[in-house]
Amino acid sequence: MAYIEIENLSFAYDNKTTALQDVSLSVEQGEWVSILGHNGSGKSTLSKLLVGLLRPKSGSIRVDGFELSEDTLADIRRRIGIVFQNPDNQFVGVTVRDDIAFGLENLCIPREEMIERIEEYSKKVDMFDYLNKEPQQLSGGQKQRVAIAGVLAMRTDVILFDEATSMLDPEGRSRLLQDMKRLNEEGGTIITITHDMRDAVHSDRIVLLKNGGVLADDSARNILGDKELLEQASLELLLPLELMHTLQAEGLGDDTLREYLWQLSLNG
Amino acid sequence: MNNVVIGRYLPGNGVLHRMDPRTKLLGLVFLLASVFLIDRFFHMLLALGLIIVLLLVSRISPKRVYLGMRPILFLLLFTFIFQIAFNEEGDLLWSLPLNWSLSSLAAVVAIVFLWGFTRRYVRFSLLYFLLGAAAVLTALANLDYGYTLTTGTLEVYEDGLQSAFFIMFRLIVIVAISTMVTMSTKPTDLNLGLEYILKPFKILRVNTEEIAMIIAISLRYIPTLLDEANKIMLAQASRGVDFKEGRLKEKVTQIVSLLVPMFIISFQRSDDLANAMEARSFVPGAPRTKLHVLIWRRLDYVALVVIFALFLASLGARLV
Numbered sequence: 166m167a168y169i170e171i172e173n174l175s176f177a178y179d180n181k182t183t184a185l186q187d188v189s190l191s192v193e194q195g196e197w198v199s200i201l202g203h204n205g206s207g208k209s210t211l212s213k214l215l216v217g218l219l220r221p222k223s224g225s226i227r228v229d230g231f232e233l234s235e236d237t238l239a240d241i242r243r244r245i246g247i248v249f250q251n252p253d254n255q256f257v258g259v260t261v262r263d264d265i266a267f268g269l270e271n272l273c274i275p276r277e278e279m280i281e282r283i284e285e286y287s288k289k290v291d292m293f294d295y296l297n298k299e300p301q302q303l304s305g306g307q308k309q310r311v312a313i314a315g316v317l318a319m320r321t322d323v324i325l326f327d328e329a330t331s332m333l334d335p336e337g338r339s340r341l342l343q344d345m346k347r348l349n350e351e352g353g354t355i356i357t358i359t360h361d362m363r364d365a366v367h368s369d370r371i372v373l374l375k376n377g378g379v380l381a382d383d384s385a386r387n388i389l390g391d392k393e394l395l396e397q398a399s400l401e402l403l404l405p406l407e408l409m410h411t412l413q414a415e416g417l418g419d420d421t422l423r424e425y426l427w428q429l430s431l432n433g
Numbered sequence: 434m435n436n437v438v439i440g441r442y443l444p445g446n447g448v449l450h451r452m453d454p455r456t457k458l459l460g461l462v463f464l465l466a467s468v469f470l471i472d473r474f475f476h477m478l479l480a481l482g483l484i485i486v487l488l489l490v491s492r493i494s495p496k497r498v499y500l501g502m503r504p505i506l507f508l509l510l511f512t513f514i515f516q517i518a519f520n521e522e523g524d525l526l527w528s529l530p531l532n533w534s535l536s537s538l539a540a541v542v543a544i545v546f547l548w549g550f551t552r553r554y555v556r557f558s559l560l561y562f563l564l565g566a567a568a569v570l571t572a573l574a575n576l577d578y579g580y581t582l583t584t585g586t587l588e589v590y591e592d593g594l595q596s597a598f599f600i601m602f603r604l605i606v607i608v609a610i611s612t613m614v615t616m617s618t619k620p621t622d623l624n625l626g627l628e629y630i631l632k633p634f635k636i637l638r639v640n641t642e643e644i645a646m647i648i649a650i651s652l653r654y655i656p657t658l659l660d661e662a663n664k665i666m667l668a669q670a671s672r673g674v675d676f677k678e679g680r681l682k683e684k685v686t687q688i689v690s691l692l693v694p695m696f697i698i699s700f701q702r703s704d705d706l707a708n709a710m711e712a713r714s715f716v717p718g719a720p721r722t723k724l725h726v727l728i729w730r731r732l733d734y735v736a737l738v739v740i741f742a743l744f745l746a747s748l749g750a751r752l753v
Contacts, residue, residue, distance in 0.1 A: 213708070216711075216712050218708050218711060218712065239714065239716075242711075242712060242713075242714045243714065246712070246713070247709075247712045249705065249708070249709055249712075251705055253657055253702075254701075254702050254705035254706050254709065255705065255706065255709035256653070257650070257653070257709065257710055257713075258653065259620075259621050259649065259652060259653050260621075262724070263621070263724065267710075267713060267715070268713040268714060269722075269724075270721045270722050270723060270724060271713060271714040271715045271716070271719075271721055272714055273720060274722055275722060276722060276723065276726065279722065279724055280724070299656070300656075300657070301656045301657065301660065315713065316713075319713065319714070
């Protein structure tokens with residue numbers, strides 16, 4: 166059984182429109198899955214459902230064997246941590262130290278261990294020197310790294326990035342992507358929710374959402390190589406991929422060139 | 434946004450900075466009570482002296498404390514003048530005949546206008562105000578040309594003068610103590626101290642931890658919201674709204690054009706924040722451990738004993 170199993174999940178904010186319709190997907194431990202979709206495809210709703218911030222209309226979510234309900238909410242939130250889109254609106258503490266401590270305080274971790282974990286994980290995201298800084302002294306990227314440290318310190322099994330790079334400058338975003346890569350290499354399970362190809366190319370698998378339903382669920386390379394599919398989901402292609410598709414359509418270019426372009430898109 | 438700076442925490446390493454926030458809060462309460470208990474001029478002078486000593490010992494910049502007092506300067510002057518003019522007990526110390534004649538009234542009007550126009554160019558506003566007041570009195574006392582409406586005398590009595598100084602000193606002491614506490618304590622520490630001190634109220638089912646959390650989050654978001662307000666003001670200004678000028682009615686519409694977006698943004702922010710807090714396992718009212726713990730040190734015990742002794746002394750002085 167997979168670590169996260171979502172079965173026939175549906176959700177609606179009101180009676181007229183459904184935000185999610187019959188979504189089923191699973192995530193294995195250690196995997197990096199991107200949930201890719203255009204605005205209004207239901208991807209953010211999915212992330213909120215996953216940690217019980219919204220209650221599904223029908224269907225089930227199972228994390229590490231626990232089925233999501235009122236009673237298991239706390240257990241599931243101990244296993245999935247989220248880094249949200251807006252760096253400012255998820256910074257709870259007055260300083261970096263307080264913010265990393267916030268989740269630990271909620272889990273009733275003893276003070277001595279809290280101090281150790283804050284040191285360990287702030288070093289991990291390179292924010293150790295900033296522990297006493299206030300959020301307004303930090304850049305967006307730094308704030309997101311603090312959010313990651315806060316989640317890491319809680320030692321969740323899965324980290325979910327909900328559009329976490331969309332409000333960052335280019336430098337902040339590439340730094341954040343590097344962090345994601347490193348976490349995944351160290352064995353962490355990562356789910357990125359995004360509309361941006363650049364965030365999705367590195368993942369093992371992509372789940373393509375459209376109008377609240379799963380359009381495709383395949384390896385990153387297969388999905389990004391399928392031009393029609395991406396056009397259906399009204400997503401913008403990365404430049405090297407666009408070039409690859411054009412060459413393919415014209416019957417030009419050999420496999421070496423396509424491989425090269427694929428590698429190039431990974432670097433973007 | 435400059436007036437937010439008054440009484441703001443300034444890092445330092447003086448006695449007050451090293452004290453536990455609980456000590457400072459309790460001390461503040463007892464010292465304020467003492468200042469209100471004192472009713473003799475000599476005792477108030479002592480209190481003022483003690484505050485000055487504390488100010489020097491705690492290595493807080495006196496200039497900052499004075500800046501904290503600026504907003505109440507007008508109140509100070511008003512009560513001072515009021516006491517001198519209307520308290521007529523004790524020995525008559527000094528009297529000044531005043532002629533309300535056409536010439537003196539014209540001079541007074543001229544002086545007031547001159548003062549009003551030039552004061553923004555003078556650095557020492559308080560001194561300049563006193564100079565203006567002295568000029569008005571001189572004019573009233575000496576100019577008796579023209580038709581005289583009425584005459585009067587300004588009489589200064591001993592008790593009036595004393596109670597004028599007494600009340601002024603009391604206000605100064607109160608504001609100085611409070612400013613020194615807020616300037617030597619981080620808002621977060623103050624909040625933490627408050628949480629501890631209010632713990633007994635748990636019996637009344639007041640959830641002090643939640644109140645402390647609310648205050649902490651407000652403190653966290655004040656700079657963010659100020660920043661936001663600034664952005665909106667710039668955005669509105671770029672569309673032609675002038676926040677600096679305009680009549681009252683225009684000012685009101687300007688404020689509305691600032692407040693409405695601020696409201697909407699704040700609600701969005703709090704929604705996001707609530708989600709983020711919940712996702713990180715926050716449950717309101719549930720038990721939590723704490724990163725920051727407060728520890729009583731020897732300094733705190735000494736300070737509390739001294740403060741309590743002062744309180745008892747002033748209570749005793751009042752009752753005797």
